Amino acid sequence: MKNKTKKYSNNFIHNIIEEDFKKNKCVLLHTRFPPEPNGYLHIGHAKSICLNFELAKLYNGFCNLRFDDTNPIKENVKYVKAIKNDIKWLGYQWNKKIYYTSEYFSKLYKFAKELIKKNLAYVDQLTKEQIREYRGTLITSGKNSPYRNRSIKENLRLFKEMKKGYFNEGEACLRAKIDMSSPYIIMRDPVLYRIIFSQHHQTKNQWCIYPMYDFAHCISDSIEGITHSFCTLEFQDNKCLYNWILKNISVTNHPKQYEFARLNLKYSILSKRKISTLIEKKIINNWDDPRIQTISGLRRKGYTPSSIRKFCEKIGITKQNNLIEFSMLEYCIRNELNEEAIRTMAVLEPIKLYLYNIDDQYQETFVVPNHPKRPELGTHEIIFTNTIYIEKQDFKETYDQNYKRLKIGEEIRLRYAYIIKAEKIEKDKNGNITQIICFCDLNTLGKKPINKKNPAVIHWISKNNSFASEFRLYDKLFNIDNPEQEKNFLSFLNPNSIVIKHGFIEKKISEKIQKKIKSFKIQQTNLFFQFERIGYFCIDLIDSKKNKLIFNRTVSLRDKWKIKKEKNN
Known part of the structure; x- marks a missing residue:
């Protein structure tokens, strides 16, 4: 094995692959990522993407991207485009071309007929409700369908008629x-094919019967030469069917399926069905809303590919479900x-200060670092005048001895400037x-007060150096740990999941952004800022325009939830 790294070489799946290599079960690792194009990818998919692509890289193998496009009712080409975009953005490149399960529809149809000819499949005409009832429960056995003992000849005829559209949806x-x-x-006579009269985004109206996931998935793996098929634990029982189908049709490649724990993230909904509900009810704007953990939403919020990959690496691959x-x-x-983020100042809720002892025409320029520890990131200029803006929360009108910012009769230092x-x-x-109305001590630039403690420092922006901007402060969408498990999950929405502020950023910074905003949108890159004392922000590349800048808060300077716990303790 070449190019072995620590990243994906210390989990049970890696150990399985190592054993398979020792036993010469495979000579080249071949994995796949098989999303269904019925929604956008989320952080849980990112975990699977990283696993499959990183293992292929680790063993100098291949990873296929295959769209599991077997349900035309829910699927759309816009999701295909979004998924391809997300995978590339995360930094991965699939093997050769993009694969579609729909490419194999003719082969899948022949394999289905092969099972019929072996008396291992039959056309059933029970309704969905009857099939569910006949299947039984975890504690009671199922019972055979009255159509189960049809002859092979009759089943072949009926299956052909299904293909020709002679039956209505749900009739067979x-x-x-x-x-x-x-x-x-799952082994109680599972459905292999159903009738759907809906145009498919790849095959158009060529088919009106579509294979079920469990039938198509394993055969597609086999056709593509996949050696290791990784899926999450909820498909553990499906392995029986996966192996049964491959055993009973004429294929030579039998991939091995291995399961790992899916990603469950606190305060998050990862179910595509539930995310669709949030969109339909206009609780969120779309699949790229920064309040949900889709890859597009995280990108818009300011997450980087490397931060998502790092997260997937840190949580690891296990067989134990946890939150x-x-x-x-x-x-x-x-x-x-x-x-990496450039330091600059922004005022989100401005309140005006007038420094009465400074002339109206006075203007001073300070050169400040873009990063306190990285001089290579350069500097920028800020302007100081007698009219400035500070944060509303940095001033208190009523006396409070515990309040350490600006109040009547007390001193404060302006960041990079005067007391x-x-x-x-x-x-x-x-x-x-x-x-x-304030007095400005012009003898305090870069100097400590004589015989006094250093006052607290607040940020500010000169009126002459201000550019009006919008700031979107995002928080958790849900206020409980695990909304995913709640049937009525909409009851636990956080009413403050987005708070919008209108304030100012430094004008010179805004000019730099406006020159590059078009290229940012095209290249899906961004500029990241630490607005001093506030948090980390990026430009909203969807809603921002040249003369209207909108900033999304990516993350606060400190973990707010941890701070709350510390206060409670």
């Missing part, structure tokens, strides 16, 4: 003839942005503060 289906008393319900802390995902991006002292406030007729 093809079932495997296995064992209605099997302890595995992953959301803070681990945030840790991965926060760690990265702490090293100021608030002396009075002005209000409008409704009692709202219009501006705070």
Whole structure:
């Protein structure tokens, strides 16, 4: 084995592959990622993508991208495009061409007829409800369909008539003839083909019968020469059917299926059906809403491919289902942005300060670092004048001895600039503060106060250096740990999952963004900022325009949930 790295070489699947190589079961590792194009990929899919592509890379093998497109009712070519885009964005390239299960429809049809000829499949005309009833339960055996003992000749004729469209949807289906008393319900004569009169995004109206996932999946693996088929634990019982089908048709390649725990992430919904519900009810805007953990949503929120890959590496591959802390995902991006993000100042809820002892025409320029620990990232200029904006929460009108920011009669330092002292406030007729009148000590630039403790530092933006912008502060969409398991999951929505603020960023930074925003959108790259004392932000590449910049908060400076726990303790 060449190019062995630690990333995906310390889990049970890696050990299985190592044993298979020792036994010469395969000479070249060949994996696949087989999404159904009925929605966007999410962070759970990212775990599977990383596993399959990284293992192929580790063993100098191949990983196929194959669309499991067997249900034209739910599928759409827009999902095909989105999935391809997400995989490339994550940094992976599939083997050769893109594969589709629909490419094998003719072969699958022949294999179905082969099972009929071996008296291992039959055309059933029970309704869906009757099939479910006849199947039995976990504690009671199923019973045979009255159509189970049709002759091979009759089944071939009926199956051909199904293909020609002689039956309506739901009037007939093809079932495997296995064992209605099997302890595995999946083996109680599972449906192999059903009738669907709907145009397919690849084959158009060529077919009106479509194979079920369990029938098509294993055969597609075999046709493509897949050596190891990895899936999540909910398909563990399906392995029996996977092996049964391959054993009873004329294929020589028999891939091995291995299961691992799916990703369950706190405060998150990963079910595509439930995400669709959120979209239909207009709770979220679309599949790329930054409040959900689709790859597109995470990208729009400001997550990077490397942070998602790092997260998938950290959670590992196990056989034990568990609920992953959301803070681990945030840790991965926060760690990265702490090293990469440009530092600048933004004011999200502005309140105006007037420095009365500075002339209206006075303007001073300060050169400040883009990153305190990375001089190679350069510098930028900020402008200081007598009218500036600070955060509303950085001023308190009423006296509070525990409040360490700006208040009447107290001093505060402006970041990179001078110490100021608030002396009075002005209000409008409704009692709202219009501006705070302050004295600015022009002898304190870069100097400590004499015989005083260093005052707290707040950020600010000069009115002359401000550019109006929108800020979207995203939080968890749900306020319980595991909304996925709740039947009425919509009852647990966080009403503050998005808060929109209108404030200012530095004008010189905005000019830099506006010059590049078109190329950012085309290349799906972004600029990342740490707005000092606020959090990490990126540009919303969907809604931003040249003269209207919108920033999404990727993550706070610290884990807010951890801070809440610390306060409660």
